[in-house]
Amino acid sequence: MIRVENICYHYRGCPELLQDISFHLEKGKFLAILGNNGAGKSTLLKCFNHIFPADSGKVMLDGTDLLALSHREVAKRVAFVSQSVPSTQMTVRDVVMLGRRPYMRWGFTEKDDQIVREVMERLDLTGEIQGRFLNQLSGGEQQKVMLARALAQQPQVLLLDEPTSSLDIRNQYQVLKIVQDICRKDEISAIIVIHDLNLALRFCDRFLLMRQGRIYRYGDRSVLDSAALNDVYGVDAKVVEIEGHYSVLVNQ
Amino acid sequence: MSSARSSLVNENQNSAYRRRQRKSILFLAIMACILLVACILALRAGSYETPVIELVKGIFGQSSDSKINIVVQNNRLPRICTAIAAGAGLGLSGCILQAILRNPLASASTLGVSQGASFGAAIAIVVLGLGNNMGLGVPVCAFAGSIAVALIILGLSRFRRISPEGIVLAGVAISAMFTGATTLIQYFADEVELATLVFWTFGDLGSTGWGDVGFMAVIVLVFVIYCVFHRWDYNALMSGSETAVSLGIHVQRLTLVNMLLCCLVSSVIVSYVGLINFIGLIAPHIVRMVVGNNHVYLIPGSLLTGATVLLLGDLFARTVIRPVILPIGAITSFLGGPLFLYLLFKGGKQK
Numbered sequence: 001m002i003r004v005e006n007i008c009y010h011y012r013g014c015p016e017l018l019q020d021i022s023f024h025l026e027k028g029k030f031l032a033i034l035g036n037n038g039a040g041k042s043t044l045l046k047c048f049n050h051i052f053p054a055d056s057g058k059v060m061l062d063g064t065d066l067l068a069l070s071h072r073e074v075a076k077r078v079a080f081v082s083q084s085v086p087s088t089q090m091t092v093r094d095v096v097m098l099g100r101r102p103y104m105r106w107g108f109t110e111k112d113d114q115i116v117r118e119v120m121e122r123l124d125l126t127g128e129i130q131g132r133f134l135n136q137l138s139g140g141e142q143q144k145v146m147l148a149r150a151l152a153q154q155p156q157v158l159l160l161d162e163p164t165s166s167l168d169i170r171n172q173y174q175v176l177k178i179v180q181d182i183c184r185k186d187e188i189s190a191i192i193v194i195h196d197l198n199l200a201l202r203f204c205d206r207f208l209l210m211r212q213g214r215i216y217r218y219g220d221r222s223v224l225d226s227a228a229l230n231d232v233y234g235v236d237a238k239v240v241e242i243e244g245h246y247s248v249l250v251n252q
Numbered sequence: 253m254s255s256a257r258s259s260l261v262n263e264n265q266n267s268a269y270r271r272r273q274r275k276s277i278l279f280l281a282i283m284a285c286i287l288l289v290a291c292i293l294a295l296r297a298g299s300y301e302t303p304v305i306e307l308v309k310g311i312f313g314q315s316s317d318s319k320i321n322i323v324v325q326n327n328r329l330p331r332i333c334t335a336i337a338a339g340a341g342l343g344l345s346g347c348i349l350q351a352i353l354r355n356p357l358a359s360a361s362t363l364g365v366s367q368g369a370s371f372g373a374a375i376a377i378v379v380l381g382l383g384n385n386m387g388l389g390v391p392v393c394a395f396a397g398s399i400a401v402a403l404i405i406l407g408l409s410r411f412r413r414i415s416p417e418g419i420v421l422a423g424v425a426i427s428a429m430f431t432g433a434t435t436l437i438q439y440f441a442d443e444v445e446l447a448t449l450v451f452w453t454f455g456d457l458g459s460t461g462w463g464d465v466g467f468m469a470v471i472v473l474v475f476v477i478y479c480v481f482h483r484w485d486y487n488a489l490m491s492g493s494e495t496a497v498s499l500g501i502h503v504q505r506l507t508l509v510n511m512l513l514c515c516l517v518s519s520v521i522v523s524y525v526g527l528i529n530f531i532g533l534i535a536p537h538i539v540r541m542v543v544g545n546n547h548v549y550l551i552p553g554s555l556l557t558g559a560t561v562l563l564l565g566d567l568f569a570r571t572v573i574r575p576v577i578l579p580i581g582a583i584t585s586f587l588g589g590p591l592f593l594y595l596l597f598k599g600g601k602q603k
Contacts (some may be wrong), residue, residue: 051497075500082498086491089544093269094487101484102500131268133544153499 001026002157002189007057009040009047017043019213021057025206027156027187030180032200034224035210036233041193042083044210045159048191049078061156075102079150083162085142086134092145093130096120099152119151123178140171147178158182160192164199172196176203197224201239201246221246276543276553283556287336290563294332295324297571327458334460334468335566336559338521339531341472343558345514346532347539347550348479351486352510353409354493356540357420357592359532360518363405364426365398366529369522370453371430371437372397377449378441390452391523398519401426402511455526455581457566464524475517479551482506486547527581530588531558531565537591 002025009018017040025031033041047054050071059066066074079099088095096119100112120126123144134142143163150158160179164172176192180203183190194200200207207223209216209232216232217223221239229237229248237250295307302310302320309315310324346359360366372393376382382389408422438446460468479486485506488496493503518532538561539553562580565587569578 046494049498051494070500071497071502072500075498078498080495080498082492082494084492086495088490089540090487090490090546091269091272091544094546095491098484098488098491098499101488104484106481128268131270131272159498 001062003058003060004048005058005060007044007047007059008055009043009052010055017213018047018054021215023208023215023218025189025191027189028183029189029206030183030204031189031191031206031208032204033191033193033208033210034197034200034232035216039210039232040213041210042161045080045161045191045193048157048159049074049080051080072102075153077155078157078159079153079155080159081143081146081150081161081163083165085139085146089133089135091131091133092125092137093120095134095145096125096148096152099149102153115154116152119148122151123148140167140174143167143171143175144178147175151182156188158188158190160190160194162193162195165195172199173202179203197248201248224248272544276546276549279539279542280549280552280556283553283560287556287560287563290560290567291332291336294335294563294567295328297567298323298328330460330462330465331457331566332563333465334457334525335563337465337468337472338457338525338528339535339559339562340555341468341475341517341521341558342528342531342562343535343554343556344472344475344479344551345518346558347536347547347554348486348510349514349532350536351489351547352507353419354489355420356537357533358423359530360398360514360522361527361529362420362427362533362592363423364401364430365515365518366522366527367427367430367434368397368399368401369394369519370397370527371434372400372519373452373523374434374437374449377452378437378445381445391520394523395516395519397430398515398522399512401430402515406508406511451526453527453581454579455528455584457525457562457580458577460524468520468524471517471520475513476551476555478513479547482510483547483551486550487545490545525580528562529581529585530592531562531584534588534591535561 004024005022007018007021008016010016021044033044035041043052046052048059048066050067054067057067061077066078093116096116097108097112099119100108100116103112120130125144125148129137129141134145137145146163158179164175167175176199179190179192182188192200192204201221201224206218206220208218209223209228211232217228224239226236226238229235229239235250237248239246240249292304296302296304302317306315306317306320307324310320311329313321313325315321315324342360349358349360349363350356372395373390375397376390376393380389380393382393404426405419405422409419438449441449485496485501488499488501489503489506496503522528535558536550536554538557539550543549543553562584565583566580569580569583572578
């Protein structure tokens with residue numbers, strides 16, 4: 001269980017970006033943080049693992065405050081997949097190996113090797129691809145490698161900052177399906193910042209709507225009603241059910 | 253049986269990765285061989301022709317000709333060791349600067365750190381009059397100058413959030429500023445001071461004694477140990493600073509410590525051997541072309557390549573118009589400039 005308590009954050013010389021954010025998320029649940037540009041979605045995500053220093057508040061994970069831990073200890077519990085994939089000339093295998101860096105002392109052990117192998121097999125990153133450089137892969141493959149690296153950290157919380165924004169529709173579904181499966185099987189809490197409401201409705205269990213640095217609504221699918229969509233995004237829209245799946249229909 | 257089979261499957265699946273690994277190790281081995289050959293060539297080169305066997309004996313003072321013993325032990329060997337220590341140190345500091353600034357064009361000379369050291373040396377020689385005694389005056393002032401530049405760069409990158417490209421542009425501006433300041437000091441210097449200063453900026457591998465080589469080697473060695481210990485931190489930084497933080501790295505602290513270490517190492521080297529440009533830029537790039545961005549190989553590769561390039565450059569400088577020894581700093585700039593241009597345009601094409 002991850003419990004976020006009263007997180008506030010502001011850039012130097014700017015008004016508060018995050019005001020008193022509190023919510024909790026059970027293990028094995030997939031949370032979507034939604035809101036329009038500038039609502040503070042990515043900022044909130046980055047406050048959980050020292051990328052941005054929160055002014056005040058706590059992020060409690062099973063009774064420990066993540067914000068009081070060292071970078072290395074947080075990295076053993078929380079993994080992060082960023083929006084942009086680095087264009088670095090490192091082999092896929094080495095990039096995934098980076099996920100073991102928080103556990104490393106003098107060098108990697110046989111156990112680290114084993115975990116990396118398992119993760120790569122699980123995400124179907126086997127064979128020739130392991131020896132290729134990251135910047136030679138397609139966008140979908142790159143994002144899968146980033147996901148594998150995050151899983152090699154053996155995290156309890158997985159943070160994803162718009163991981164699908166530059167992928168085609170097939171890869172979007174593939175990547176999110178992998179995340180969903182991992183959440184359920186490994187009892188990991190995943191938190192994703194995502195713009196595509198249809199993808200969020202399809203894969204996520206919890207929805208956190210943000211508006212101007214505050215939580216507007218939090219809960220399951222039912223929080224996404226016409227009034228909320230109008231308030232948060234400023235569009236006249238509704239959620240409709242089509243063949244058992246939910247989708248957002250915009251009227252204008 | 254089944255575990256043996258599964259490990260065999262794993263081995264096969266990893267074959268592409270293993271091939272890449274082997275290629276990197278092979279490259280390091282080849283560089284080591286080239287360095288060895290360069291050492292032998294450098295040992296032979298000189299006005300005093302001798303067979304290789306006698307030279308090798310001379311290293312241990314065992315040659316039958318006592319002249320060879322003296323030439324090898326007091327002249328050629330310190331020079332070779334200086335080139336190796338300085339080249340390795342400059343190569344590694346370039347490699348680390350490129351990693352922490354995430355900019356392939358970063359190095360002590362392109363960021364203005366060397367020019368800062370040169371300005372410091374000018375102050376020491378001309379203003380403070382420390383040029384003629386062999387004490388620590390010039391090195392300390394050179395170090396102070398380069399640290400000043402390092403702090404300006406760190407300040408710019410931290411507080412004004414300048415992009416990686418911007419940092420190198422800022423480095424160009426800072427280099428120009430310090431070069432101008434050095435020129436102004438030169439303008440007011442007397443003839444002896446001017447000669448000392450100009451000679452210092454030429455770069456010279458031949459004026460270091462065993463004590464200097466030892467000090468330089470210790471500094472470089474400490475730096476190497478630190479870097480090897482943090483090799484995966486640099487790898488993580490290549491994925492961007494946010495990802496590096498999420499992998500448990502205190503990016504600000506790492507950047508600061510490495511920036512200071514790089515400046516310390518390059519300014520110590522520059523203060524002993526003078527301005528030697530482009531080694532820090534070229535060496536990591538040659539290695540990167542073969543092994544990619546994994547610092548497990550990039551660090552030893554940069555050390556070996558830096559040492560080899562500087563040693564070969566010195567060999568070229570000593571032998572091309574014998575018996576005149578050309579200034580090594582001019583040679584590395586002359587040969588390094590075109591490569592720098594090549595890298596610039598290659599980088600532009602990729603974008």
